[in-house]
Amino acid sequence: MALVQQYVLFELAAGYALFLRKEAPDLEQLLTETQISLQDFARFRKLVKLVSFSPFTTADMAVENIDAIVNGTISPFLREFLELQFSGVDKETVEVGVSDATLGKNIQDQLELKCVISDTVHELSRWIRFHLARFLPDQKEADIQQAQLGLAHGYSRISVKMNVHRSDNMIIQAISLLDQMDKDINTFAMRVKEWYGWHFPELRKIVTDNTQFCKLVVLIKSKTSLAQEDLSAQLLEIVGDEAVVQEIVTTAPISMGMEFVEQDFANIETFARRVINLAGYRKQLHEYLCTKMSTVAPNLAAILGEQIGGRLICQAGSLTNLAKFPASTVQILGAEKALFRALKNRGNTPKYGLIFHSPFISRAGTSNKGKISRYLANKASLCSRIDCFMDTPNGVIGAVLKKQVEDRLKFLEEGTPMPMSSNQEYMDHALVEMGKQLKAARKATKARKTSAGEGATEEAPAADAGGDDEEAKKKRKEEKKKRKEKAQAEALAAVLEGAEPEAAEDAAPKKKKKKKNAAEE
Numbered sequence: 001m002a003l004v005q006q007y008v009l010f011e012l013a014a015g016y017a018l019f020l021r022k023e024a025p026d027l028e029q030l031l032t033e034t035q036i037s038l039q040d041f042a043r044f045r046k047l048v049k050l051v052s053f054s055p056f057t058t059a060d061m062a063v064e065n066i067d068a069i070v071n072g073t074i075s076p077f078l079r080e081f082l083e084l085q086f087s088g089v090d091k092e093t094v095e096v097g098v099s100d101a102t103l104g105k106n107i108q109d110q111l112e113l114k115c116v117i118s119d120t121v122h123e124l125s126r127w128i129r130f131h132l133a134r135f136l137p138d139q140k141e142a143d144i145q146q147a148q149l150g151l152a153h154g155y156s157r158i159s160v161k162m163n164v165h166r167s168d169n170m171i172i173q174a175i176s177l178l179d180q181m182d183k184d185i186n187t188f189a190m191r192v193k194e195w196y197g198w199h200f201p202e203l204r205k206i207v208t209d210n211t212q213f214c215k216l217v218v219l220i221k222s223k224t225s226l227a228q229e230d231l232s233a234q235l236l237e238i239v240g241d242e243a244v245v246q247e248i249v250t251t252a253p254i255s256m257g258m259e260f261v262e263q264d265f266a267n268i269e270t271f272a273r274r275v276i277n278l279a280g281y282r283k284q285l286h287e288y289l290c291t292k293m294s295t296v297a298p299n300l301a302a303i304l305g306e307q308i309g310g311r312l313i314c315q316a317g318s319l320t321n322l323a324k325f326p327a328s329t330v331q332i333l334g335a336e337k338a339l340f341r342a343l344k345n346r347g348n349t350p351k352y353g354l355i356f357h358s359p360f361i362s363r364a365g366t367s368n369k370g371k372i373s374r375y376l377a378n379k380a381s382l383c384s385r386i387d388c389f390m391d392t393p394n395g396v397i398g399a400v401l402k403k404q405v406e407d408r409l410k411f412l413e414e415g416t417p418m419p420m421s422s423n424q425e426y427m428d429h430a431l432v433e434m435g436k437q438l439k440a441a442r443k444a445t446k447a448r449k450t451s452a453g454e455g456a457t458e459e460a461p462a463a464d465a466g467g468d469d470e471e472a473k474k475k476r477k478e479e480k481k482k483r484k485e486k487a488q489a490e491a492l493a494a495v496l497e498g499a500e501p502e503a504a505e506d507a508a509p510k511k512k513k514k515k516k517n518a519a520e521e
Contacts, residue, residue, distance in 0.1 A: 008048065008097040008121060009082075010128050011069055013062060013147040014139060015055035016081050019048045019128060021097075041134050044127055050135045054081045062147075063154040072102025074110060082111055097121035167296045168318040174289045175310035181282045185210060188275045192217060195268055199223065199257040206247050211279040212238055214272040216248075221265045226252040294395070299383035302398030303376075303405065304358055311354050312380070323381075323388035330384075331355065331377035355380065360405055368412045375408050396437055400430035446482070 006021040054077075056062040061077065068075035086094060097116045098104040104115035133141045189210035197204050200223045207213050215238045220226060226249055235245040260268075289310055293301040297319055300309040315333050316322035325333070332339055334353030342349045352361060352373040364372045379401040387393045404426045410416040420426050 004093050004095055006095045006097065006116070007051070008124055008128065010125060011066075011099075012129075012132065012144070013066075013151040014144065015053060016065075016078060017053045017128075017135070018051045018081075018085055019124075019135075020051050021048055021124070022046060039130070041131050044131055048124065048128065052081075052085055053136060059150060059154055062151050063158055066151060066155050067158065069100065069103060072100060072106060074103070074106050079111070082107070082113065086111075086113060097124070099125055167292070168313055168320075171289065171292050171296060171310050172314045172318075174285060174292060175307065175314050178282065178285055178289060178307070179311075181278060181285065185275060185278050185282060188271070188278070189214060192268070192272050192275060195271070197257070199260050199264075200252065200255050201257050202251045202255055203248065206244060206251065207239060211276060214275045214279075217272040218269050218276070220252075221269065222260070223252040223255050223257065297384065297387040298393055298395035299387050299398030299401070300380060302395040303383050303402045304355065304380055308354060308357055309380075312384075315354060319384060319388050323385045325381065325384075327374070327378040327381040330381045331373055352377075360409055363413075364409060365413060368409075371412060372405070372409055376405055379405055394434070394437065396434045397427075397430045400426055400433060 008019040008021065010017045010019060056065065056077075065075045065077055068078070082096075091112055091114070095114050095116050096104075096107065097118070097120075098107065099117070099122060101117050104117050107113055108115045128135070133139060133144060136144075192214055193204050193210075196217050200220070203213070203216065203220075207216060216235070219231065219234055219238065225231070232245055232249065235248060236242060239245060239248075286306075290301075290306045293306040293309055297309055297313065300312070303309075304312070312330065312333060313319050313322055316325060322330070332350050332353045333355075335350040336353075338350040341347075351370040355361065355373060355376055358376060360376050361369055361373055383398045383401060386397055404418075404420075404423075407416075407418040407420075411418050420429065
């Protein structure tokens with residue numbers, strides 16, 4: 001029986017290295033060796049020997065190879081390196097130790113080299129990394145560290161660029177900031193109310209909205225100004241209710257609050273303006289979130305709303321993760337603590353998590369909240385999968401499914417029968433609506449192109465007879481193209497409405513025959 005030679009494949013930032021194990025120590029022997037003895041390069045060199053080192057030629061090659069290693073695949077450079085080292089060698093007498101199990105499996109399957117993944121290999125790789133600069137005299141310690149730093153930056157950069165969840169990340173950051181700003185605005189507004197309440201305590205009960213209260217603080221300042229100046233128009237612009245304005249004006253002269261000096265009013269006004277600015281930015285952020293949700297997950301936003309849909313994506317980590325969750329997980333997403341507490345105490349598990357804030361559940365009766373939450377989670381899970389895996393998602397299916405949930409809620413609460421009896425009917429209706437929307441979008445695109453072409457024709461200068469012939473040819477080609485696109489749109493509409501495509505295709509030649517017969521006559 002031939003002696004088996006054991007190798008260790010070592011990946012470093014500068015290239016690939018292959019080491020031969022002179023001795024075959026087991027893990028117990030390596031662990032019993034003291035660190036002091038293994039730090040001695042002369043001692044460790046008796047265990048392994050460098051066989052070959054193949055450096056990367058460019059930084060892009062290094063990033064490509066490290067990406068392949070992370071994914072557990074064999075890069076062309078690594079394949080060429082291993083084939084060159086083991087060409088003409090009986091592969092049954094060779095074992096290659098690798099650090100990654102997936103990479104080892106692929107090497108074993110594709111190159112027919114027996115791979116070993118063990119704690120001994122990991123321990124040897126650790127000490128090879130420690131003595132790497134001495135094994136490679138051409139590579140200085142500073143050069144190795146510089147290569148590692150450059151590779152780390154390059155791989156991080158390419159990982160961020162290739163991140164499939166980068167659109168989801170904007171939603172996650174926006175909804176997280178939105179929730180944090182809601183808490184901060186509430187806290188700061190409470191501080192303004194408490195501070196200004198020492199001067200005009202009745203205003204707090206008259207106006208409950210935080211932003212309106214802060215705007216009134218900036219406008220009124222001292223309550224005596226309401227008696228000295230006519231601020232009714234400005235007050236009405238802020239609160240939007242004449243009865244509230246009249247109450248503020250009549251309450252100010254008889255207020256029980258204490259008097260403030262000018263410096264106190266200045267500090268309160270500055271803080272109130274900060275709260276108003278935060279509320280304005282919060283409004284802009286909400287509009288940004290709505291825009292992102294309508295682009296990334298329009299169906300989920302249609303059935304649950306932008307904020308609840310964004311919170312579900314944030315809780316799941318990404319839209320892809322949310323699409324992988326079953327409806328039962330979506331139903332209780334956000335109520336993990338209550339779920340595990342119920343499982344631990346053997347109590348009732350929660351019926352809903354983040355979707356509790358949906359208006360469907362708040363409108364449902366106590367006995368129907370669990371049913372409608374399960375139904376809503378089912379449709380939300382379906383919408384998330386459509387948004388995730390559809391090339392160009394739109395909110396048509398989400399709007400139809402929202403109507404289905406609405407019909408279900410009326411059935412549970414009032415006993416009103418649902419207009420469509422099955423999910424299939426609702427989905428068929430959604431597909432028809434989607435076809436109509438696509439057709440309308442196509443017509444709008446054609447109209448824009450036609451108007452642009454007519455404008456260019458009107459602005460074009462007069463040409464000679466040869467030029468007129470060319471323009472006539474172009475016009476005929478455009479008309480022919482328009483007729484072809486119109487026939488395709490009609491065929492698509494017929495398919496979506498339930499007609500057979502063959503009948504739609506046969507309709508166009510009949511029209512052409514009639515036109516041809518009329519021309520011959």
